[in-house]
Amino acid sequence: MSRNPNIVPRPLGLVVAFDGIEGAGKSHVATRVRALLPKHLRVAETRLFGSGTMEPDPSSALAGTLYRIALGEEAALDEVERQLVFTVAARHHFRVRLPALRADYDLVLSHRSSLTPLAYGSAFDEKIESLVRWTVTPLASEDLVLWLDIDPAIAESRRVSKLAMLGRQAQTSSRFQAEVNRRFGRLASERPWAIRLDATQPLSEVVVQAGQLITRLVDNALRQR
Numbered sequence: 001m002s003r004n005p006n007i008v009p010r011p012l013g014l015v016v017a018f019d020g021i022e023g024a025g026k027s028h029v030a031t032r033v034r035a036l037l038p039k040h041l042r043v044a045e046t047r048l049f050g051s052g053t054m055e056p057d058p059s060s061a062l063a064g065t066l067y068r069i070a071l072g073e074e075a076a077l078d079e080v081e082r083q084l085v086f087t088v089a090a091r092h093h094f095r096v097r098l099p100a101l102r103a104d105y106d107l108v109l110s111h112r113s114s115l116t117p118l119a120y121g122s123a124f125d126e127k128i129e130s131l132v133r134w135t136v137t138p139l140a141s142e143d144l145v146l147w148l149d150i151d152p153a154i155a156e157s158r159r160v161s162k163l164a165m166l167g168r169q170a171q172t173s174s175r176f177q178a179e180v181n182r183r184f185g186r187l188a189s190e191r192p193w194a195i196r197l198d199a200t201q202p203l204s205e206v207v208v209q210a211g212q213l214i215t216r217l218v219d220n221a222l223r224q225r
Helices: 026-036 060-070 079-104 115-124 126-135 152-166 174-189 203-224
Strands: 014-019 043-047 107-111 144-149 194-198
Touching (some): 014 079, 014 115, 014 203, 026 107, 026 144, 079 115, 079 126, 115 126, 152 174, 174 194, 194 203
Parallel strands (some): 014 107, 014 144, 043 107, 144 194
């Protein structure tokens, strides 16, 4: 039986998240993977912590405010307070933003995943990890998490260069980032839908590998439709 060509198919509503420590290449890979995807796919990009989604989003004002507070641009915060604000932003991301994007797009590429508040929060304070597991983790629903595993020393070099271009200073130390990377590894190993990509190799190769994994996910979803 042929399908009516005038009926627009329901969006696939897949969410793929790129994660890793600062300097791993998440945004670079996500942006270039999007350019390689089939043009017929309705694709959106969003950031877990940032000024809002890269698509029109009525919730972006709240996300942007939380982000500026967390960076200390609107109030002086200690590290624990900063992580608590990030936790609130993460809950908003998974409770409001991702469900809305899922309903409108075939594929949502998220810069950061539900692993981020766990990895960073627990590196600051184990109590924050417990809070995140209670408030954020039950809402998380990525179909695929691509963890960009990288030598923290290489990531640090990239991070310093990028921040210098933006005229900003690092909020965390290289030692802290190394601890976060270790925790990312533990968290990813506990989740079948999280896949490790070696980000110490040229990022062009990481883009190809990520593109292949995402294409496989989309093809499987189309076959099951």
